[in-house]
Amino acid sequence: MKKNLNISNKELMKLDYKHTHILKKFTNDNGKIIPQRVTNMSRSIHTKITKAIKQARFLSLI
């Protein structure tokens, strides 16, 4: 099922590891990254999200 995340395009373009409140929306209860086919994001945005999530995990922020 597709997910509706209500995030503006401006926020997505500036997304990085510090935006933990947004990154949490792209992870499930186990902390796993939700696939692109569910979030319905573009390839470039999804790459940005996964990179930011992995950096935030490294710093133990999420």
Add this chain to the structure above:
Amino acid sequence: MTNIYETTIIVKPDLANDQLKSLNSSIDQFFSENNVSIGYKEDWGIKNLKSAISKYSKGSFKFMRFNSSSDFPKKLDGFLKFNTDCLRFLITKTSNALDEATPQVNKDS
């Protein structure tokens, strides 16, 4: 060619005031030795870590943004790697403005 870089440092939460001061001064000294000025500095305070690092469940987060040439981040990496008070750090290149506030600054852990 200069770029804007950001670094987030997790420091041990149980450091005494004088140890923290000496750490801050050593970082400042390292920046000044390499002729790099810190453009923006933030202290995110002590946060709960989602996964423990070296048996520490809390960490004191420090964030700084600076404008430097491309060889300085490597030098900073070498400096922070051997600092025993620093639990973990991340240096990234950014397209943000030098004095832009981060979303973490007013956030409680």
